[in-house]
Amino acid sequence: MTVGLMVTCINDALFPDTGKAVVTLLRRLGVEVTFPAAQTCCGQPMVNTGYLDEAVPLLRNHLDAFAGCEAIVAPSGSCAGSVRHQHRLVAERSGDPGLVRGVEAAPPVYELTEYLVDVLGVTDVGAYFPHRVTYHPTCHSLRMLGVGDRPLSLLRAVRGIRLEELPGADECCGFGGTFAMKNAETSIAMGNDKARHVRSTGAEVLVAGDNSCLMHVGGLLSRQRSGVRVMHLAEVLAQTEPVVHSVTSAGSAPTREPASPSGAPTAGGSQ
Amino acid sequence: MTATFVGMPAFPTAAKAALADTQLRRNLAHATGTIRTKRAGVVGEVDDWEELRLAGAAIKDRVLRHLPHYLEQLETSLQAAGATVHWARDADEANQIVVGIAQEHEAREVVKVKSMATQEIGLNEALEAAGIDAWETDLAELIVQLGDDLPSHILVPAIHRNRAEIREIFLREMGTAGRAAPEGLTDEPRQLAAAARAHLREKFLRAKVAVSGANFAVAETGTLTVVESEGNGRMCLTLPEVLVSVVGIEKVLPTFQDLDVMLQLLPRSSTGERMNPYTSTWSGVTPGDGPQEMHVVLLDNGRTNVLADEVGRQALRCIRCSACLNVCPVYERTGGHAYGSVYPGPIGAILTPMLRGVGHDAQTDSLPYASSLCGACFEVCPVRIDIPEVLVHLRSEVVDAHKAAPGLPSVQDMAMKAASWTLSSSARTGAAEKLSGLGGRLLNRFGGHGAPGGAPMLGALPGPASAWADSRDVPIPAPESFRAWWGRTDGGRRDAAPPGHAQGGPTQGGTAQGGTAQGGTAQGGTAQGGTAQGGTTQGGTTQGGTDGRGAGR
Ligand code: SF4
Numbered sequence: 001m002t003v004g005l006m007v008t009c010i011n012d013a014l015f016p017d018t019g020k021a022v023v024t025l026l027r028r029l030g031v032e033v034t035f036p037a038a039q040t041c042c043g044q045p046m047v048n049t050g051y052l053d054e055a056v057p058l059l060r061n062h063l064d065a066f067a068g069c070e071a072i073v074a075p076s077g078s079c080a081g082s083v084r085h086q087h088r089l090v091a092e093r094s095g096d097p098g099l100v101r102g103v104e105a106a107p108p109v110y111e112l113t114e115y116l117v118d119v120l121g122v123t124d125v126g127a128y129f130p131h132r133v134t135y136h137p138t139c140h141s142l143r144m145l146g147v148g149d150r151p152l153s154l155l156r157a158v159r160g161i162r163l164e165e166l167p168g169a170d171e172c173c174g175f176g177g178t179f180a181m182k183n184a185e186t187s188i189a190m191g192n193d194k195a196r197h198v199r200s201t202g203a204e205v206l207v208a209g210d211n212s213c214l215m216h217v218g219g220l221l222s223r224q225r226s227g228v229r230v231m232h233l234a235e236v237l238a239q240t241e242p243v244v245h246s247v248t249s250a251g252s253a254p255t256r257e258p259a260s261p262s263g264a265p266t267a268g269g270s271q
Numbered sequence: 272m273t274a275t276f277v278g279m280p281a282f283p284t285a286a287k288a289a290l291a292d293t294q295l296r297r298n299l300a301h302a303t304g305t306i307r308t309k310r311a312g313v314v315g316e317v318d319d320w321e322e323l324r325l326a327g328a329a330i331k332d333r334v335l336r337h338l339p340h341y342l343e344q345l346e347t348s349l350q351a352a353g354a355t356v357h358w359a360r361d362a363d364e365a366n367q368i369v370v371g372i373a374q375e376h377e378a379r380e381v382v383k384v385k386s387m388a389t390q391e392i393g394l395n396e397a398l399e400a401a402g403i404d405a406w407e408t409d410l411a412e413l414i415v416q417l418g419d420d421l422p423s424h425i426l427v428p429a430i431h432r433n434r435a436e437i438r439e440i441f442l443r444e445m446g447t448a449g450r451a452a453p454e455g456l457t458d459e460p461r462q463l464a465a466a467a468r469a470h471l472r473e474k475f476l477r478a479k480v481a482v483s484g485a486n487f488a489v490a491e492t493g494t495l496t497v498v499e500s501e502g503n504g505r506m507c508l509t510l511p512e513v514l515v516s517v518v519g520i521e522k523v524l525p526t527f528q529d530l531d532v533m534l535q536l537l538p539r540s541s542t543g544e545r546m547n548p549y550t551s552t553w554s555g556v557t558p559g560d561g562p563q564e565m566h567v568v569l570l571d572n573g574r575t576n577v578l579a580d581e582v583g584r585q586a587l588r589c590i591r592c593s594a595c596l597n598v599c600p601v602y603e604r605t606g607g608h609a610y611g612s613v614y615p616g617p618i619g620a621i622l623t624p625m626l627r628g629v630g631h632d633a634q635t636d637s638l639p640y641a642s643s644l645c646g647a648c649f650e651v652c653p654v655r656i657d658i659p660e661v662l663v664h665l666r667s668e669v670v671d672a673h674k675a676a677p678g679l680p681s682v683q684d685m686a687m688k689a690a691s692w693t694l695s696s697s698a699r700t701g702a703a704e705k706l707s708g709l710g711g712r713l714l715n716r717f718g719g720h721g722a723p724g725g726a727p728m729l730g731a732l733p734g735p736a737s738a739w740a741d742s743r744d745v746p747i748p749a750p751e752s753f754r755a756w757w758g759r760t761d762g763g764r765r766d767a768a769p770p771g772h773a774q775g776g777p778t779q780g781g782t783a784q785g786g787t788a789q790g791g792t793a794q795g796g797t798a799q800g801g802t803a804q805g806g807t808t809q810g811g812t813t814q815g816g817t818d819g820r821g822a823g824r
Contacts, residue, residue: 007753007754009694009700011753012700012704012752012753012754013703013704013707013708013748013749013752014746014748014749015723015746015749016749016751016752016753016756017723017749018723019753019756019757020753020756020763023762023763024763033762034762035753035754035757035762037697037754037757037758038697039697040694040695040696040697040700041694041700043694045690046687046690046691047663048644048663048666049666049670049683049687050639050663050665050666050667050668050669050670050671051667051670051687051691052667052670054687054688054690054691055691057691057692057695058691058694058695060695061694061695061696061697065697086663089663093667139643139644139645139646139647140646142646143645143646143647143649143650144646144659170647171600171645171647172600172643172645172647174600174643175643176642176643176644176645177643177644178640179640179642179643179644180739181738181739182283182640183282183283183286183601183640183641184283184738184739184741185283185286185287185290186283186286186290186601186604186605186641187643188741188742188743189290189604190600190601190604190643191742191743192742211723214723215723215746216743218723218728218744218746219728219739219740219742219743219744219745219746220742220743220744222728222743222744223742223743223744230723231723232723235723
């Protein structure tokens with residue numbers, strides 16, 4: 001199955017490693033990943049600020065870019081949610097029946113954990129991450145998409161991980177797109193409470209499925225010199241156990257290769 | 272009550288002031304937290320809660336689809352039961368009707384059951400202007416009224432006050448409005464309630480006219496319903512000779528059976544109780560029992576405008592339970608006053624702009640933006656109002672209204688236009704990323720490493736960026752975008768092998784693995800990454816030649 005990676009504009013420009021992690025992970029699970037290079041942004045920033053007309057050219061571009069894919073995978077609950085729930089609205093308002101048909105015919109979009117658990121049917125992706133972690137279920141994953149405990153079941157299967165429960169987990173972190181700027185004071189008050197809960201867990205890494213929320217909470221945690229870093233779920237799942245299997249000439253570093261993921265589908269796609 | 276919401280500043284400004292009030296923050300966090308937990312408990316024990324919600328929404332939708340029909344049926348039933356029906360187009364008309372009825376009976380005062388509709392139209396002020404005292408009899412409303420304060424919650428209007436503040440208000444103000452608070456009043460809840468009871472009782476026994484709202488109005492039978500906790504409503508509805516009920520036109524229900532659904536949904540959602548202590552239902556006049564003259568004022572006041580809005584009309588399903596307020600992370604931190612309306616919180620953020628109309632004043636136009644769109648309100652709403660959907664819809668109405676207004680486009684208009692132009696083409700997007708990446712490479716030297724994947728971050732910034740950066744570090748644009756990386760490496764299949772590393776080209780090693788998490792963070796230097804692998808992506812890009820070890824600062 002060929003899936004198009006919708007990396008999202010924010011990951012593209014600010015957090016490319018998340019996109020690379022998705023590629024690593026999906027290839028390891030035998031999925032052929034393409035990156036339709038014409039893609040840009042789903043239009044959510046415009047829609048959520050009330051600029052629906054300005055979102056129309058982005059919607060057209062999105063539809064053209066992903067036209068050939070069987071499915072779309074996005075490492076963002078928010079952007080997947082936007083495609084699933086907002087594109088129709090934008091198309092309808094544009095008054096262009098062709099655009100509405102385009103949205104109806106578009107390939108299905110999955111948030112990464114939906115794709116892993118529902119389409120591939122895996123929860124153990126063969127990852128190894130020996131760290132103390134807490135997970136924040138971002139609002140759009142939780143409530144707009146309803147990903148439920150898919151992310152947590154994926155995390156629980158990661159070897160070496162120590163998962164700490166986050167108090168008040170399903171409360172919003174306060175990012176909210178332009179809300180973070182338009183209502184900065186309220187946004188920060190919400191984010192500080194989230195950061196306080198994160199710190200109370202003793203975790204060294206805060207994991208979530210949306211880098212935009214992580215950028216906000218991470219920005220606060222960083223300013224507080226909290227010693228907690230943030231990481232996209234895809235990057236945790238992409239990590240594998242280092243295996244020392246040969247030593248070359250004296251003095252050089254040992255060669256490492258990821259352990260083969262047990263319980264996961266064949267890793268043949270990339271090997 | 273002379274306090275008014277008129278002239279309040281826009282939400283961000285009002286919120287800033289509210290956030291600085293630490294007592295308010297504590298009062299609100301405690302109160303909303305408690306009631307949220309209670310609600311979750313009693314809702315969780317109902318197996319068919321989702322079916323109930325769907326039924327509640329369906330009943331209300333049916334009403335809204337056939338509103339004229341049900342309103343006329345309600346009018347006929349009410350008249351048959353001996354009530355007089357009045358129609359009020361707006362607040363002024365409604366106030367005139369109520370004032371007129373009070374004057375007809377030469378009443379110098381009225382007692383009031385807690386009602387959002389009468390607050391919405393400013394009835395107390397209208398009565399006051401006509402020389403008639405309007406006494407609020409709900410405990411929390413009494414606190415607000417005596418304190419010359421504004422309500423901050425639709426169910427618990429004094430939620431922003433704590434016991435000590437209430438005691439002070441009682442001691443200071445009760446005497447000016449009637450029976451004074453007893454000397455030596457403490458802030459013990461039982462004592463505060465007893466003081467209010469004694470104060471109110473003489474008003475219940477004296478008043479000739481009572482004013483109420485209604486939670487529901489049954490078209491089939493002409494039955495009005497008031498749901499309450501304290502029994503003050505029951506007193507007002509039964510003791511006076513004349514009862515005037517101001518009822519929003521969306522409150523109508525087709526049949527008595529529909530109450531079955533609503534009376535299950537409402538108490539669990541609002542106070543977190545299985546059943547509320549007092550549910551009063553009455554159908555017109557019963558000779559020799561209760562008020563012998565009844566008036567019902569059916570109020571539009573903007574509701575037909577809401578009904579005309581295809582997306583927004585679902586807000587008319589609202590049963591004013593306040594669950595959305597209690598669960599809202601914004602409301603929890605700013606309180607109700609910041610919304611500058613009798614309807615605060617998520618429902619206020621959609622209902623107020625629709626009742627008032629957008630594009631006229633900055634305060635109203637700021638309300639649809641007073642939300643992070645987290646969706647918690649939709650999740651708890653007993654009649655399934657998709658508040659985030661309506662918020663986004665109203666934001667577009669605000670933007671459209673401003674675009675249509677004469678004058679120059681705003682900075683935001685221009686920024687969105689520019690972003691739309693850039694982001695509708697991958698070539699333009701790629702070019703913009705190259706520029707920001709260049710900036711990122713320069714900025715990289717100054718950053719920490721707190722962002723996702725250990726990406727570098729910047730501290731406080733001047734200018735417009737300060738809204739973000741005053742309290743939050745800022746991620747630095749990646750030196751190489753994902754798009755550029757994919758193009759350069761053919762999606763990682765062609766990545767340069769790490770220096771002195773024979774293997775690992777085309778497969779895992781060549782991809783993000785190293786650069787992802789390990790390299791840039793503290794981890795990189797410790798157990799995981801400080802090897803050649805970490806250097807893969809780092810070396811070529813971010814770190815400008817340092818190896819994985821070097822990246823782990
Ligand atoms: S919008 Fe829904 S949750 Fe909010 S007060 Fe109305 S009925 Fe209750």
